[in-house]
Amino acid sequence: MEDFQFREGFYLDENNRWVILSKLIPWDKFENEYASFFDEKIGAPAKSFRMALGSLLIPQILNITDIETVAQIKENPYLQYFLGLNSYEYKASFDSSMLVYFRSLIKRELIDKINRHIVKQILEREEEKTQKESLNLFEITIYSKFIKLLFLKRQENVEILV
Numbered sequence: 001m002e003d004f005q006f007r008e009g010f011y012l013d014e015n016n017r018w019v020i021l022s023k024l025i026p027w028d029k030f031e032n033e034y035a036s037f038f039d040e041k042i043g044a045p046a047k048s049f050r051m052a053l054g055s056l057l058i059p060q061i062l063n064i065t066d067i068e069t070v071a072q073i074k075e076n077p078y079l080q081y082f083l084g085l086n087s088y089e090y091k092a093s094f095d096s097s098m099l100v101y102f103r104s105l106i107k108r109e110l111i112d113k114i115n116r117h118i119v120k121q122i123l124e125r126e127e128e129k130t131q132k133e134s135l136n137l138f139e140i141t142i143y144s145k146f147i148k149l150l151f152l153k154r155q156e157n158v159e160i161l162v
Contacts, residue, residue, distance in 0.1 A: 010077075018082040025053070026117055027084065030110065037105050047094065050084035052102040053114070058082070059099070066096035 012019055027050040034049035058079060059069045073079045074092045085093070 012078060012081055016078050018078040021057075022054075022082045024118060024121065025050075025114070026121075027053075029117065030114060033110060033113075034105070047098070047102075048084055051093065053106060054083040055094070055099055056102055056106065066099040069099065070094070070096045 014020075027048075030053075031049045034052065035046065038046045055069065055073070058064075058072065059066060062069075062072065064072065070092050073083065074090075077088045080088060080093075083093070
């Protein structure tokens with residue numbers, strides 16, 4: 001987080017929900033699996049797994065459209081950090097049609113793996129807490145958004161098969 005550059009004197013708050021969530025998701029663990037969908041010899045370089053999955057989570061968490069998601073990313077340094085950018089960019093990294101493409105790439109099986117990993121992390125953290133403490137509302141919200149994303153991917157697959 002300290003590497004993210006905006007302007008002199010501006011630093012990201014490590015307690016911001018997007019910073020916290022960025023640490024909860026094991027981006028690197030799934031980057032290779034995501035990268036296997038691309039042929040290096042064809043087309044433009046692929047967007048990172050972090051950017052792809054992150055851009056799909058943002059509209060789920062904020063309950064916004066793809067077009068609004070791109071606008072929010074452009075305006076919000078925390079969202080840009082969440083997507084893995086190293087510094088604030090004044091222009092959009094992609095347009096809203098890219099989210100449709102990301103949805104087609106990130107298959108149900110990959111969402112299942114990510115979901116299991118995050119749930120495992122949350123449960124391990126819960127075990128470390130005292131009996132009086134419990135998951136905070138943000139963690140529960142993120143978990144429910146992953147479940148919703150998983151459900152939507154499954155529903156997509158059913159509709160395609162029917």
